[in-house]
Amino acid sequence: MKWSWYKFPTPIALLKLLGFRNKLREENLHNTAQLPTQDDIELPLPLPDDRHLVVRTADGSFNDLEDPKMGMAGTRFGRNFPLKNVYPNEENLLNPNPRVISRKLLTREEFVPATTLNLLAAAWIQFQTHDWFSHGDNQQDNKFQIPLEEGDPWPEEYRPLEIKKTLTDTTRSDDNTQGPPTYINKVTHWWDASQIYGSDRETIDKLRSHVDGKMLIGDDGLLPINSENGIDLVGFDDNWWIGLSMLHTIFVKEHNTICDHLKQKYPAWTDEDLFDHARLINAALLAKIHTVEWTPGILGLPALQIAMDANWWGLLGQHTKRIFGRVGDSELLSGIIGSPTDHHTAPYYLTEEFVSVYRMHPLMPDEFEFYSVKNGNLLQKNNLFEVAGNRTRNLLENLEMSDLFYSFGISYPGAITLYNYPSFLQKLVRDNGEVFDLAAVDILRDRERGVPRYNDFRELIGRGRVKSFEEITDNEKWVKELREVYQNNIDSVDLMVGMFAENPPTGFGFSDTAFRVFILMASRRLKSDRFFTEDYRAEIYTKFGLDWIDNNSMLTVLRRHYPSLSRALFGVENAFAPWRKVGV
Incomplete structure (x- = not known):
């Protein structure tokens, strides 16, 4: 019997993880930018006074100085x-029917909680993915029509069930037959907090006060309202709900606090100097929180805690790095942060497969309870519809932000499994009147964009194929229903369905299959970015900035901006784990 890597003692498990990453770096990075491109595409222009050499640009250009367009907004997914x-397998885009899969394999029968996490963890990952990728608003007049079975409860007034096709890549040359379809990332590919700041100069300018480097925020502690849609004015506002509003607000406050400290230390700096440095520091703090707090929270295995700390500080540890600095260029000993930049076998772009493994909608509950952090009393209950879209603002104006964070801290997200997809998202009504089944959309998007189905994906990512449904899961009920929906064809199982059905490693919040992409891309987001590697230094960030990143965490950010949370955070070591309940 072959042992899984996570069943080995921690030192051996770490060696296996290192081996996986090295092999993935060699075999699983593929460049779509090499496919034919129109000749009239404009190249990015340098900033005045060569400012692009030392700051993050609005659109992500000039991160790689030899290839300025690499990773910028408006470039292809790799x-x-x-x-x-x-x-894509055009003949089988609707086979099996995505709506049938949604109803028969994904529908939440009862809420299955992930009890090692809190609801802030669910909000956090969407907050991060909004920084990393977006395919845009989809084609308005080109749609898939999804057949409905007899007895399907899809409302008559919303029939036919239609799903808009993904926007095409308009940068491809007229000879579009060379290579598979490609798609454009509308936001920057870099880990640069573009969800907060935006991915173009016009958006950034709207969000800034243009005084002392600060972002706009009201005296009431809330972000400005976007008059066009009635929700918070932010860098990226798709799929809005209360969890996103909370995180956007606290990290705008964090940006402004950083500006206050920078102005004290560098009183001669301009508004632009203060803004650019605060953004660098804030973005790096977000990346650190995700790497050493959120990730070990959702992947609760000792080897993973060590591995993620090593990504940031190296195996020699945080204490050694703080005292002695880096020990050579080795990312193993001293971490990726501050090491030489390396794109490995392909230019840096986030990938379609990376997008696919972050389909984690079961994390969302259908019902929310909000409590007072002062005494633990129940304040109100709401469903997901009531805390989403332009209804979010009413909640913000009626509840204290500290109570919202406290309520998320003591509530569980959903487990990422079959039969746990939020019912609200299976009949998602958007503010613009559009209605669709998001679970069916998730299935169809992978097929449309050519993401291999589960068994092919496993083989290509290095896990090997399965020969039976029983190898995916030991749940007999699931095996029976998977076999029925997929007509006993193991090779037709969709990626998301297979990942949700898998028996995950002990302590993991998602599948080992998804984790293989994570091993590769979590490191790559840092290793390819010069602001996390060769330009992660005091000359760029300031000594104050590097210290701020080192000395802060999600816990310190929460306590700084909402001090009343301190009681609930007493004894809590990870902000994404369940908090202490007050008044109990």
């Missing part, structure tokens, strides 16, 4: 698999 393996 792939984790050879391009010959990512052509």
Whole structure:
């Protein structure tokens, strides 16, 4: 019997993880930018006074100084698999029917909680993915029509069930037959907090006060309202709900606090100097929180805690790095942060497969309870519809932000499994009147974009194929229903369904299959970015900035901006784990 890597003692498990990453770096980075491109695409222009050499640009250009457009907004998603393996199977785009899969394999029968996490963890990952990727608003007049079975409860007034097709890549040359379809990332590919700041100069300018480097925020502690849609004015506002509003607000406050400290230390700095440095520091703090707090929270295995700390500080540890600095260029000993930049086998772009493994909608509950952090009393209950879209603002104006954070801290998200998809999202009514089944959309998007189905994906990512449904899960009920929906064809199982069905490693909040992409791309987001590697230094960030990043965490951010949370955070070591209940 072959042992899984996570069943080995921690030192051996770490060696196996290192081996996985090295192999993935060699075999699973594939460049779509090499496919034919129109000749009239404009190249990014340098900033005045060569400012692009030392700051993050609005659109993500000039992160790589030799290839200025690499990773900028408006460039293609890359792939984790050879391009010959990512052509969509046009004949089977609707087979099996995505709506049938949604109803029969994903529908939440009862809420299954993830009891090692709190609801802030669910909000956090959406907050981060909004920084990393967006395919845009989809095609308005080109849609898939999804057949409905007899007896399907989809409302008559919303029939036919239609799903808009993904926007096409308009940068491809007229000879579009060379290579598979490609798609454009509308936001920067970099870990640069573009969800807060935006991915273009016009958006950034709207969000700034243009005084002392600060972002706009009201005296009431809330972000300005976007008059066009009635929700918070932010860098990226798709799929808005209360969890996003909370995180956007606290990190705008964090940006402004950083500006206050920078102005004290550098009184001669301009508004632009203060803003650019505060953004660098804030973005790096977000990346650190995700790396050493959120990730070990959702992947609760000792080897993972060590591995993620090593990504940031190295195996020699935080204490050694603080005292002695880096020990050579080794990312193993001293971490990726501050090491030489390396794109490995392909230019840096986030990938379609990376997007796919972050389909984690079961994390969302359908019902919310809000409590007072002062005495623990129940304040009100709401469903997901009532805390989403332009209804979010009413909640913000009627509840204290500290009570919102406290309520998230003591509430569980959903487990990422079959039969735990939020019912609200299976009949998602958007503010613009559009209605669709998001679970069916999730299935169809992978097929449309050529993401291999589960068994092919496993093979291409290095896990090997399964030969039976029983190898995916030991849940007999699930095996029976998977076999029925997929007509006993193991190779037709969709990626998301297979990942949700898998028996995950002990302590993991998601599947080992998804984790293989994570091993590669979590490191790559840092290793390819010069602001986390060769330009992670005091000359760029300031000594104060590096110290701020080192000395802060999600816990310190929460306590700084909402001191009344301190009682609930007493004894809590990870902000994404369940908090202490007050008044109990």
